[in-house]
Amino acid sequence: MPDIITTGELLIDFSPVKAPGVENAVCPNPGGAPGNVAVQLSRLGASAGFIGKVGDDSFGHTLKDCLEENGVDVGNVVVDRDVRTTLAFVHLNSKGDRSFTFYRDPGADTQLRENEVDKSLISGCKLLHFGSLSLTTEPSRTTTLNLVKEARGLGRMISYDPNWRPALWKDAEEGIAAMGIGLELCHVLKISEEELSLLTGTDSIAEGTKALHQKGVILALVTLGPDGCVSSLKGQLRHHPTYDVKVVDTTGSGDSFWGAFLSQLIQNGYDTPEKLESLGQEELAGFCRFANAAGSMCASKPGGIPAIAGREDILRCMEEMDVLETGFRLM
Template structure:
């Protein structure tokens, strides 16, 4: 297994019309979740990914399991829970620059995940463990579960990758800051966005914040800067990679997950950190041009074509 990730995936309902959701009459149903987005992105790029989670023993849960399994992701440790439902959420496109997300996940099956859901042998066989700040925010038992997964990864020499992925609606700011920093200290690689860095350290300076992440214990920090690219730093290397300017941003949600998938793909392929970051920027850019969290995730051929076109000055630019 190349990458194992853990977290909640829900059914996403999107109005088939733009504007206030109260006026929508029809919705499209899609599958979305930060961690499974990353797993699917990696699978499409030719890597082996496993996803650990729980879904309700219901039709929404079956749809999620079927879809993710169909993308080539291992779901052997995804449990069906007959006591709680699969979570859902809605994405409202009020206008091209105003996209809002509404979650209905309280008491969902995934929020009942616990440390007993973690299999030591499964974790030990991975090269990377990918976690986000969303899962520990779901419940105390989820927090304990992710901590167990991290400790097992450390025990077996598995590289821990942490994306803070701050969701302010899930918890109080003080607890969020404390827990996110807790996982930063456990992580080998941290993939924060600049807004998350500001939340944790009160600064939007990527260089300053990256150094603060390093001081917490991370060995590599990759700071996502949106369409401006990313800044990366470790004890040995540092640099900045330009972003890809796309003709139109259709749906910005999921770009960070696409970045993580592209970056990890580059690391798995043995690329230099700067090239892995470039791949992350490219995948993130491709995601925002397509509605949905995973619909824009590319395979290797599409990714290389996109990067080549950008460097040749075609439809996308650097």
């Protein structure tokens, strides 16, 4: 039984590529945040499984095969004949940062029903990770929330990524309200600076993370792009700079960061909420450095899952690459 279960969207990212004489050329790559996290976990030797749904089409079979080839348990990846696999077109700006256009109406990932889930995966895991894209529509919203509540009731650790994709919500108000539900269900959280502001109503990292802890979050990592991340463990804030690599494509880099961080938690025995409370600041800093290196390595290559690094490359980054000095100061 996998130690870590991720659940949510599994989709194809069409990433821009350079092709002689062709404008707007794209290359299909397997992706979807929870799928990316599962692959990063597996590549680092963690036992990972995925719960989700794809369409009975070439894209869906490619995605399922990709997870399986990367050592992820796909026993609960449902293949549905009645819906198509979700597609996402990635747009990159001059800095390598991306935005998305989704083809998802409804999209197989949104159609997972609770009776299609093997509940033994929930009872048998140590940690369940989910993201907000599963909350955008039914039936995946109810299915996901019920799985999370069941896992939490069994004492399992809950990880959450409020992955803000405004195009997938009817309006910002609805999206922010639904994303906020996950904050009250998780123990460990990855959240961007923009998402922190949206969900807490403040641009202050200190005040925002304080609000998160009041909702029950034990450990929050605020991702800051080139500024690395800030950890907040029970209200203790610490900044962790990232590595100076040439950024090519940030698609999947946050998921790589998070998969690497979760691997460190579980592989070092912090696999229950109670144990997480005992994590020390220096050990946490080491986990964050490792996660930052993983995210940096992913961002240095094009295309989501194909860019996700293994342990040797991550350690090499930590040994050989300079820390990126951006002048960020935690105020």
